[in-house]
Amino acid sequence: MFSPASLTVAPGTVVTVVNEDKTPHTATDAEGKAFDTGTIAGGKSATFKAPATAGSYSYICSIHQYMKGTLTVR
Ligand SMILES: [Cu+2]
Numbered sequence: 001m002f003s004p005a006s007l008t009v010a011p012g013t014v015v016t017v018v019n020e021d022k023t024p025h026t027a028t029d030a031e032g033k034a035f036d037t038g039t040i041a042g043g044k045s046a047t048f049k050a051p052a053t054a055g056s057y058s059y060i061c062s063i064h065q066y067m068k069g070t071l072t073v074r
Contacts, residue, residue, distance in 0.1 A: 002027070002061075002069035011052045011073050018045040025067070030058040035071075039063070 009015060017027045022042040029035050034057055037046040051057060054074045061067035 002059075002067060005069045006072065007069070008072040008074060009050045011050060011054060013050040013073075014047050015050055015071075016045055016047045019043065024063060025061045026063060027059050027069070028062040030060045030068070032057075035059070036062075 007015070017037050017040060019025050019040040019042055024039045024041050026039055027035075027037045027046075027048065034051040034053075035048040037048050040046045050071065050073050055072075057071045057073065059069050059071055
């Protein structure tokens with residue numbers, strides 16, 4: 001699961017995603033292509049830049065699509 005599942009950041013913030021699991025995951029914009037970490041191997045981390053446009057962005061792991069989170073940009 002994503003922890004925290006909900007995160008609020010300012011536009012353009014660089015967000016670091018740490019994979020504390022042993023299997024690969026992603027953090028991927030669920031409805032568009034605003035952000036995507038790509039595959040993060042177990043124990044590794046990756047960054048993405050939050051969208052410049054304020055709003056609520058739901059995201060998923062593209063490998064395990066039941067993993068869901070929300071990024072709020074404001
Ligand atoms: Cu996953």
